[in-house]
Amino acid sequence: MSKRKVKDAHLPVGECITKLQEILRERICCQKLPVKPEGVEAQHKHLLELLRRTAVHGESNSVLIVGPRGAGKTMLLKCVLRELLEEKEVQKNLLQVHLNGLLQTDDRIALKEITRQLHLENVVGDRVFGSFAENLVFLLEALKKGDRSSSRPVLFVLDEFDLFAHHKNQTLLYNLFDVSQSAQAPISVVGVTCRLDVLELLEKRVKSRFSHRQIHLQSGATFPQYQQRVGAQLSLPDDFPDLKFAQDWNASVKALSEDKSVEEILRRHFNNSKDFRSLHVLLMLCLSRVSVAKPAIKPADLQEASRLCLGDATANMLHGLSILELCLIIAMKHLSTIYDGEPFNLQMVHNEFKKFLKRSHSMYNFEQPVIMKAFEHLQQLELIRPVDGAASKTQREYQLMRLMLDHSQITEALQKYPQCPIDVKQWATSVF
Template identity: 80%
Template sequence: MSKRKADDSHMPIGESISQAQTLLRERLCHQRLPTRPEGVASQHKHLLELLKRTAVHGESNSVLIVGPRGSGKTMLLRCVLAELLTEADVQKTLLQVHLNGLLQTDDRIALKEITRQLSLENVVGDKVFGSFAENLAFLLEALKKGDRSSSRPVLFILDEFDLFAHHKNQTLLYNLLDVSQSAQTPVAVVGLTCRLDVLELLEKRVKSRFSHRQIHLLSSLTFSQYLQVVRAQLQLPDATFPDSKFCHDWNASVKALCEDKSVEEVLQRQFNSTKDFRSLHRLLMVSLCRVSASNPTIKPADLVDASRLFSADSKTNILHGLSILELCLIIAMKHLNDIYDREPFNLQMVYNEFKKFLQRKSHSMYNFDQPVVMKAFEHLQQLEVIRPVDVAATRAQREYQLVRLMLDHTQIMEALQKYPQCPTDIKQWADSAFA
């Protein structure tokens, strides 16, 4: 091993960088699951016991995993399933059906997906069923290997569980929970949701068939643990990476990166806004793409730029590409908002405000005819910088249709600071307290 390391220690820098990027991209894009997620040992144990009772002992169950986005609901479930499937008997018999409320938007689509995932399309064929319940009962019956005791356990995972509550009559939820309550077929129904009030969305007949088991997840991660995760995600493995010298230098640079004050500020902002590691991975991925032969490590400036890119306001960015006339109209709207306390306004009011600005100028470089102003106003409406108050009220002349500005004071002033070669008098007009 040491001889191989010594031979490989002088690999071309480009090749080492390419290998490092490939390894880290795989790590960031296909996050490997921890054996046990930190801080959720009791929830892990509870869920594992529940699913084991279904998979091994044929006992039906239902449970909800509730927590904010990024708190680790899916990761917890996947870790439990990975541990459960290490048992040979479970691996052979347990069937899984994954449904998502964003994709299966009604019960008909959900039933087709259940049939597909259970590979029962040929069994169903052209059969016509009187109801959803009959169809589901037929599917579960088809899974039996003969007598009732040898029924294969089925795990139904309902992601975005609250969206299934909006289906007509909640038929899918009712039938799944009804089956899980009866002893006919071993079924486990696991719902994942962000909504704490999810039970209030369920009809009485559905709620009565739910076990009322809930597993709550709240992130208890500290910032120092978050920094350790960042460092672990960016470090290269000493034992297996081919170029030992590059690996040592890279890991030293990652340690220095995580101790840098500007990087710490960026990560602190990220941590305060979301503890979701998927967002962190996107941030690190952009920084990793900056690495090249001329820039062989991730620099603090790379992470700062990546953060700025992700935190950039899309509406503020739109303003950077506007013409001077369109920018003037937005400033006129800003002043109207200040004067009339964000009441809706029309093109004529904006034009009058713009003319007040022109009258204070001795030159006429911003003097535009009204049809040109109207065209610029319509362009702002197409960009959704302004929106009509009542879309249905199209009878009024265009210059008198009421609209609202969809930007606030901060966004406008930030855009003016970054606007390329913005004239000083326009900046002063925007800054003035009175139009």
């Protein structure tokens, strides 16, 4: 009886909204690992056996997990590690080192991170090593147990594995694979990558030391599953404090999922990326618009969130430019039309800009150094870039550049540019 009363309790709308935000934000942002990953049972079993052989029997291995973004590579690895660490022997012995190609951009940084994660800073101290290999071997030697007979197994996880292949001489990869092949110490190297051609990036000496084991994952999400995910992520649980509010909210979510305009928006997102993480970003933007005054998500909210998600980042960057920088972009647009996409230099852009100033009898008057500075800023933003092989010895005014923007992006940005002068807008759309 008391439980029923708790369920039928009516809370103030403000409290309900706060509780709703708390539950859904946690669910969307902190995605929990499934008990068993679906559809990848064979891959799960294969990876678990490989890592167990290292963790329990001290056998070295190397493997690549390959698949498109959002296919579940990291989830698979986390599920395997969770299951593996349930074994006491593994929990006690296995050491883990997690590296990411986006963060560890060269081998020196990677080695520093390995030392930090293995808690060997004090052991290394101020020692000077002749080579990367010596340093790595010393670290692995330092992990040997008290009797110095056997080393603790180490799992190296290399996220964005393909980026490590761009490091100078691929020293890190060479040494890790070399140790795993020569059985100097029990280590497992697991690379996680989106690139199917990743083996082509490896040097011959590195490739020869890799085991050539690959675990492939497919992005198997279908559009109906994608739609179901929306309902699953936004629905409130049965034990929500206010039953009436939860029923009304779940009914509004059901109506939202069945709306035709919402289906179109979701299909556009699905075609753009099947990754559920991008869908979670979309839902978080919708959720942020829910308030006491508007206690439900409407199709218009999804439309606005979609516009923000799929917005052109480069075109949005143009909204933050100064009028001078915008004028230089328009001058480049005209030059690329006149010369059929041929590269241009600052001098040509300046001449085109001066023609506009003369025609429009504009009050704008910029000195050459100011224009040069604006031109350099556009290059820093990568809205323009030097032509490949353009001689660096050439005077800056005459260095050939290319515009990295589409004409439609410039037109769209001008329409949204705050308080854009009319003569500048007219110049952008003119054919002269």
